[in-house]
Amino acid sequence: MRLFLIGMPGSGKTTLGRALAAYYSLTFVDLDEVIVQREGRSIVDLFAAEGEAYFRSAEAKALRAVLADYPAVVLATGGGTPCFHANAELLRASGLTLWLDVPVEELVRRLVQQAAHRPLLAGLPDPEALKNRLAETLQARREFYATAALRCQASVCSPEAVVRLIAQYTATA
Numbered sequence: 549m550r551l552f553l554i555g556m557p558g559s560g561k562t563t564l565g566r567a568l569a570a571y572y573s574l575t576f577v578d579l580d581e582v583i584v585q586r587e588g589r590s591i592v593d594l595f596a597a598e599g600e601a602y603f604r605s606a607e608a609k610a611l612r613a614v615l616a617d618y619p620a621v622v623l624a625t626g627g628g629t630p631c632f633h634a635n636a637e638l639l640r641a642s643g644l645t646l647w648l649d650v651p652v653e654e655l656v657r658r659l660v661q662q663a664a665h666r667p668l669l670a671g672l673p674d675p676e677a678l679k680n681r682l683a684e685t686l687q688a689r690r691e692f693y694a695t696a697a698l699r700c701q702a703s704v705c706s707p708e709a710v711v712r713l714i715a716q717y718t719a720t721a
């Protein structure tokens with residue numbers, strides 16, 4: 549199985565991806581880590597030095613490399629991955645995509661401490677500003693996230709809930 553987790557920053561793609569990979573005995577890959585390895589720089593440094601367009605190109609190449617290298621994998625994408633370079637269509641055609649659709653209020657609670665480490669949220673220490681930015685970003689990205697075959701719509705998408713969703717889907721697909 550190839551399982552791709554998509555959704556907003558803070559939705560739990562990395563955290564849940566690790567748990568699901570352990571459950572299914574699959575390799576876990578985090579696309580941001582692949583980019584860091586391939587580029588030899590942190591995500592924050594890449595954004596600062598090269599800008600977002602360069603990052604999106606590096607991200608698209610890293611995604612294609614992962615798809616070529618792993619016939620079975622749980623992949624945590626970055627929040628913007630499905631929204632550029634036709635990545636949403638590619639993901640949808642290459643495995644099972646799952647959208648972690650977590651409410652913006654919950655994302656704010658999780659990210660308020662971490663905004664400085666996330667380039668697109670940096671400089672927004674005020675929770676109200678963070679909430680507005682996340683709501684705008686979600687609005688713009690919703691159409692891409694909605695291409696996922698599965699959607700977990702909850703404040704906390706537990707591994708157990710996702711395993712049930714996948715079991716239902718594979719039983720009827």
Ligand SMILES: Nc1ncnc2c1ncn2[C@@H]1O[C@H](COP(=O)(O)OP(=O)(O)O)[C@@H](O)[C@H]1O
Nearest residue numbers: 556557558559560561562563564658704705706
């Ligand atoms: N199911 C969850 N319930 C509560 N907090 C969570 C959950 N999943 C992730 N978090 C917390 O939210 C933050 C972002 O999680 P992360 O997995 O890095 O998200 P993403 O990779 O989607 O940006 C982390 O601090 C993490 O501990």
Ligand SMILES: O=C(O)C1=C[C@@H](OP(=O)(O)O)[C@@H](O)[C@H](O)C1
Nearest residue numbers: 556557558580591626627628667
């Ligand atoms: O939403 C985004 O555009 C991004 C999300 C990040 O990943 P997470 O969603 O894991 O935070 C990372 O890929 C980069 O900072 C850009």
Ligand SMILES: [Mg+2]
Nearest residue numbers: 561562624625
């Ligand atoms: Mg992540």
